[in-house]
Amino acid sequence: MQDLHIASAFDRDLEDITALIMKMGGLVESAILNSANSLVDRDVELAAKVRAGDKAIDALEIQINEEAARLIALRAPVGGDLRTVLSVMKISHNLERCGDYCKNLAKRTTVLAEMPPIGGSSNAIRRMAREVERMLKDVLDAYIQRDTELAADVRARDTEIDQMYNALFREFLTHMMEDPRNITACMHLHFIAKNIERMGDHVTSIAEQVIYVVSGEIPDEDRRKLDRTSFVGKVGG
């Protein structure tokens, strides 16, 4: 960890804003788990709770941005302090997006609860969501500890999420081809899987912020994108 500032109020400001990020991260973690559980258990009440909970996440993003603006105006941060403030703004945005995806998942859960289940797909979706939640938990730990190794590990794990998504995509195609009555549910499930995959990308972006805060450099985009679904159906592809 870094040395303390001579102005201790500066340290307190940075601690406060970091605490807000952690609080926001905690809310998003529960939103991921709860929304996935509501899907598997067809728990409409839990889904409603997730939808209502998104307001608190949005409010935290606003609060974090206000605190960051204040800190920039009053303390003119430089060096690592500046990178911390910039990262906080970026991360709060990533978390807010994840919150939105959870809310969307919960909405679709409410619709899907009225339809017959599609094989074991909701369990597969929950596995994917759980993995994203673990990645988020790890990346927030990495942020607090300034642990670039853990951040790099999280970043690498996103390829697994991409693979899970690709597998689900194919499964949904199969179900839709087997019986067109599955199409509505499969479309909803597909959006859910896609949104979880997007959450993985946001978590990856947070991991990159950890690396930026520590090193001052954003890692290269060398992680090969494993979502190949854009090519599905291509003739000869």
Added chain:
Amino acid sequence: MDEIKISAQDVNVFYGETHALQDVNVKIRDNTVTAFIGPSGCGKSTFLRCINRMNDTIEICRVKGDILIDAEDIYDRQVDPVQLRAKVGMVFQKPNPFPKSIYDNVAYGPRIHGLARNKPELDEIVEKSLRRAALWDEAKDRLGQPGTGLSGGQQQRLCIARAVATAPEVLLMDEPCSALDPIATAQIEELIDELRQNYCVVIVTHSMQQAARVSQHTAFFHLGHLVEYGETGQIFTNPQDKRTESYITGRIG
């Protein structure tokens, strides 16, 4: 644009037993504002004074190593320090107006170096210099009064006017804004930026924000060492040395 104006090689400075600067190596670019930052007593003023041989005037001071301006060794025996100081102007940490009128303070340099052919030309230089130093409005009705009768901040601006009046190639400024209000500070910073078009400016400042605002390159000194030297944006977003980081972020290093 990127030509090297000043080059220091293995510069060591001693005041008697005190080893004030140790093995300083740096290349300072022309048409650039270079900021020297660092804690009090780290040797910033000492290094600045090496660049126009002001240290010669300090009895116990010894300077070792080479300082080249335009590839010429300024410590060469053939170099006349007085001529050198016409080329390398300086604004000191403490304002030091001559015990003369405001007008004569500014006119002094141009007179001895023959920069004006007649009174109207000299008047013009004086007015222009005072304007550039953001002092004209306050001084124009009292040009005949002694410079020492001005307020601290006004005296500092008078010294800046005096330094720019001779159009030096290199301008060394040791905390030129330490006694100035924010408006005068902004005006001096604007002047510094303007001077950069034609000159090489080196400024010592204790204000990190000022260094960040006015300079393109920043050098961080610590305990007589030049610890880090680089592009200002890089120094303030991603310094490479932990001592630099601690200093600019206000940490207990």
